[in-house]
Amino acid sequence: xxxxxxxxxxxxxxxxxxxxxxxxxxxxxxxxxxxxxxxxxxxxxxxxxxxxxxxxxxxxxxxxxxxxxxxxxxxxxxxxxxxxxxxxxxxxxxxxxxxxxxxxxxxxxxxxxxxxxxxxxxxxxxxxxxxxxxxxxxxxxxxxxxxxxxxxxxxxxxxxxxxxxxxxxxxxxxxxxxxxxxxxxxxxxxxxxxxxxxxxxxxxxxxxxxxxxxxxxxxxxxxxxxxxxxxxxxxxxxxxxxxxxxxxxxxxxxxxxxxxxxxxxxxxxxxxxxxxxxxxxxxxxxxxxxxxxxxxxxxxxxxxxxxxxxxxxxxxxxxxxxxxxxxxxxxxxxxxxxxxxxxxxxxxxxxxxx
Numbered sequence: 001x002x003x004x005x006x007x008x009x010x011x012x013x014x015x016x017x018x019x020x021x022x023x024x025x026x027x028x029x030x031x032x033x034x035x036x037x038x039x040x041x042x043x044x045x046x047x048x049x050x051x052x053x054x055x056x057x058x059x060x061x062x063x064x065x066x067x068x069x070x071x072x073x074x075x076x077x078x079x080x081x082x083x084x085x086x087x088x089x090x091x092x093x094x095x096x097x098x099x100x101x102x103x104x105x106x107x108x109x110x111x112x113x114x115x116x117x118x119x120x121x122x123x124x125x126x127x128x129x130x131x132x133x134x135x136x137x138x139x140x141x142x143x144x145x146x147x148x149x150x151x152x153x154x155x156x157x158x159x160x161x162x163x164x165x166x167x168x169x170x171x172x173x174x175x176x177x178x179x180x181x182x183x184x185x186x187x188x189x190x191x192x193x194x195x196x197x198x199x200x201x202x203x204x205x206x207x208x209x210x211x212x213x214x215x216x217x218x219x220x221x222x223x224x225x226x227x228x229x230x231x232x233x234x235x236x237x238x239x240x241x242x243x244x245x246x247x248x249x250x251x252x253x254x255x256x257x258x259x260x261x262x263x264x265x266x267x268x269x270x271x272x273x274x275x276x277x278x279x280x281x282x283x284x285x286x287x288x289x290x291x292x293x294x295x296x297x298x299x300x301x302x303x304x305x306x307x308x309x310x311x312x313x314x315x316x317x318x319x320x321x322x323x324x325x326x327x328x329x330x331x332x333x334x335x336x337x338x339x340x341x342x343x344x345x346x347x348x349x350x351x352x353x354x
Contacts, residue, residue, distance in 0.1 A: 038112050051287075057098055157290050187237040261288035
């Protein structure tokens with residue numbers, strides 16, 4: 001009863017009262033989901049381009065798999081398998097092709113920031129970059145002994161450019177459709193992480209090392225911590241689909257995804273070996289930022305559903321077609337529409353309390 005009364009009081013606060021910081025952030029986030037998608041894609045493509053140009057790529061499990069490539073190599077290039085696997089000329093040409101793909105991925109990062117419905121070149125670049133990401137996912141899957149969980153772990157990375165292409169279509173993308181699709185990607189990624197963290201798949205040694213380095217834990221304590229984190233990953237994968245828990249699940253997924261991405265740099269980049277360690281670990285952080293930013297997009301789309309007087313299946317319109325709302329009619333303008341503003345803050349406050 002007391003909680004209900006306090007919520008009712010918030011409903012009827014004077015319009016001149018300052019908006020609480022959390023509510024202000026969520027309200028701004030609800031209108032910035034396409035921008036967050038752009039950041040996620042740009043970070044992902046910059047990280048992959050960096051790896052292609054300066055670090056290395058995971059294509060070898062595909063390119064040098066005899067069972068997979070021998071027939072293709074003989075038919076297309078007219079080479080026997082021994083020549084393909086040992087020739088310095090082949091190795092040099094593959095390195096050149098890798099650098100070319102790196103340049104394309106760098107252009108994809110630019111395209112992610114500027115793409116609009118009628119800018120065909122940027123949309124073609126994004127589609128090409130998505131294809132490269134899918135090939136990388138398949139290569140990692142083969143390298144990890146065909147573990148299906150490895151494909152699920154990369155769900156956010158592959159879904160980010162697809163979601164951006166949908167969100168910037170001429171007709172936009174339905175907010176409800178996009179929210180549910182991204183929630184599936186987030187759930188898949190976190191469930192896959194949980195499979196590793198709880199020991200269903202072999203626990204990666206680098207995870208244990210990062211936990212020991214950052215949290216100053218012993219090895220067994222780090223393993224226990226990661227097991228607990230894995231259980232929470234499973235809870236996120238379930239609760240992100242439960243209406244009364246989805247906002248909290250998306251917020252946790254954003255925070256934990258940001259922490260785990262940043263941990264690559266915090267734990268491994270050292271002043272003594274800064275150049276080499278930064279060269280390797282900064283892109284490792286960038287390619288994992290979608291694991292944080294896609295839950296943030298889901299959070300923004302969920303908040304839209306808590307604000308009244310908006311269409312339930314609101315579309316995400318491309319920035320180039322967006323028009324400034326008229327102050328006298330926009331439902332979130334508290335000066336011109338105080339009643340809608342009070343109802344919106346009241347509903348959001350009640351949801352946060354629950």
